[in-house]
Amino acid sequence: MSNGFDRMRYARGMAAGALLMLPVHYARAVDGISLSGSGVMSAGVGGTSIAFAQDSTVAADNPAGMGLVGSRTDLGIQLLEPLTDFEYGSASNRLHTGRVYPVPNGGANWQITPRLTLGVSLFGVGVGTSYGRPALPIAGAGVAQSSLATAIAAPTVTYRITEHNIIGVSLALAYERFSANGAIVPTADGTLRPLPSHGVSSAFGYGARIGYIWQPTPAFTFGASYATRIRMSQLAGYKSDLLASGGGRIDIGAQYGIGIAYKIVPSVTVAADWLHLQVSNTIIGSAQGFGWQNQDFFRVGAAWDVDSRWTLRTGFSRGNHPIGPSVVAQNLLSAMPVSTAVSAGASYRFSKSDEVSGVFEYGFPVTVTGNGSSTGFSERTKTEVVGISYGHRF
Template sequence: MNLRKAIMATSLAALGWPLAASATNGYFAHGYGVRSIGVAGVSIALPQDGLAAATNPAGTLSVGNRLDLGVHLFRPDRGAAIRGNAYGADGDFSGNQTHNFLIPELGYARQASPDLAWGVAVYGNGGMNTDYDRNPFAAFGSRGKAGIDLQQLFVTPSVAFRPAVGHSVGAALTFAYQRFAATGLSAFEGMTANPGSVSDRGHDSSTGLGVKLGWLGQVLPDLRLGASWSSRIEMSEFDRYKGLFEGGGGFDIPASYGLGLAWQASPALTLAADWQRIEYSSVKSVGNPIQRLFAGGALGSDGGAGFGWNDVSVVKLGAVYAYDDRLTLRAGASRVQQPVPASQTFFNILAPGVVRNHYSLGGSFKVASGGEWSLAYMYAPKVTVSGSGSIPGSFGGGEATLHMREQMLSVGYSWAL
């Protein structure tokens, strides 16, 4: 298979298909690669395929020469309810006008020597989508359907080398491309620093570059540790939505970092764990609270209102069991802190990324031709966040409640090169 054509085809598919509505850990992906999905996203000290660099570029040296293609069918269930509103906004609202989302991915790794490897990963970093046929903001003057569509694509070339026996370090550049559209938000047009750039402007796009660094070390014969860091990616502005996002359309991708371990409990069984931190609040359009809107911080202004998200920590646990030479089984669970505070539920009707627990099963099966099929299934149970002081008096008061649950089915095929 021609690698350049495969990368181009996967990138175009990622841009052309509707991407994930929400990717479980806020709007970051649950994991990268079908094998990683099978262990709840564990990957910092457990590289399993050519997408290892999406989390830890040091893992590029550990996966051999390979090409991995995959696709995820993601099905979220999201919605909201409003109660006690003096303007007549009360009701239950489903954001599921669009149900299913496809997320393609590609990973490639090549060893240049026993101590040096390079690769490239193409993947969706998640995103956020809500699609309300019945507009939750209609009572406040909004028209038509309501919702947002945020899509993010990463292309990450990486290099890793071995400075000492049992240790590898890696670095990667990440090109990020994102698209965004918002509809049905005309009720907020009178509260922006840039009128006419809040809603119903079609899709806009932005780009940016970031850096990833990582380390992987065999510290004991049966214990491997890892660490990774991804820089904040400063994206170009969404000019069509400079009246919605803080700083005239800014929507950067926050920094993240983490630690991982993998323990070879037996010749057939590997147990692994990750801890990850995502700095959502450092991006003002994401982290600034909506209350700034009613204290002079207009939408789109410097320091203006945002979605009020908190930073989160994620703990992931996974197990990989080699049943025999052809069949490998996987299972995992993870838990993330709640990014959406109870006081911020009103504006987050548009972005109810509130699920917390995630459970995964998966497996890989080698075929006679030498390739390998992989499958994974992820389920995130329903979480409800009830508002507390969430709807301001100028909007008639009351409370907004958010809910979300998620399922994802993943399938991939790998070639050893």
């Protein structure tokens, strides 16, 4: 390690940011701190789902969308691989992480009457970092790594108030498991000491979602949705040190957005979303935590029903990056997201009732070079996602 490297500056960054995995659906691990698409079908069109409902995971993005998918069940998994290189002090001081994180999703929906549906969407994220060695050669320092897995169940009811208008509401019931190891902090006398790992800690949380769909013609759909902040309980152990600045909680911030979908011909639908992700009132956005900025994402996608068997999809997503140069150091143990991604997907229908879908998504590399208190730090990340799901109509 270079002699000129400021170990105290590095330790402060470690202490502030030593963990996060990038929680659940309130943003995206490709679009912020969750996946671009809550389900495999929506991931295929770049996450555009506020007005473009395709399966029973749609309540993650717009509860009212469940009023358009009919009676069906879905089960899928997306495999997220964030590849991150973190440099500090000099180019020779480099940490690398590149694990694969499985992110399950699914749902079920019942068309109770022509106006009423009841259902549930299941979604979440599982990400982290694992550098394979201590971040600093400090006696007693453990391997620098972190993991957070958050799952959300969204029981949902929709009601068609008129022929062209649907409203939907959901609860958001969250469960998260968190662990962190290898954090190092400065002491009052200027030395450095490692924090103990508290193992795996669990928390529960709750929130709510509301959505609206307007479909004046069979070809055009407008959607809008709002999700409240999900307030999590304290993570035992970590509330006393690593997460003390956030009261021991990793809350999931509010989000809201609007979208449109249009059938240019009966077999081709194009869609677009604007999505705002708010982190400013959580530990993720606080200056004492990770210092992330609120984000605005623009997503576009298209789906082509080639014939009765095949549907092809493609999409694009772009937003402002949440991590600024001044807070690179405190995000060493949080998996940095990308801000631009493209995707391609397809569905194959075995029958009128059963189909299988797949997706591949690529998040373009992004590099943030630190300044101010993060001078000497640099982080580079790219992501790849593959997913598969099965859907059954009944």
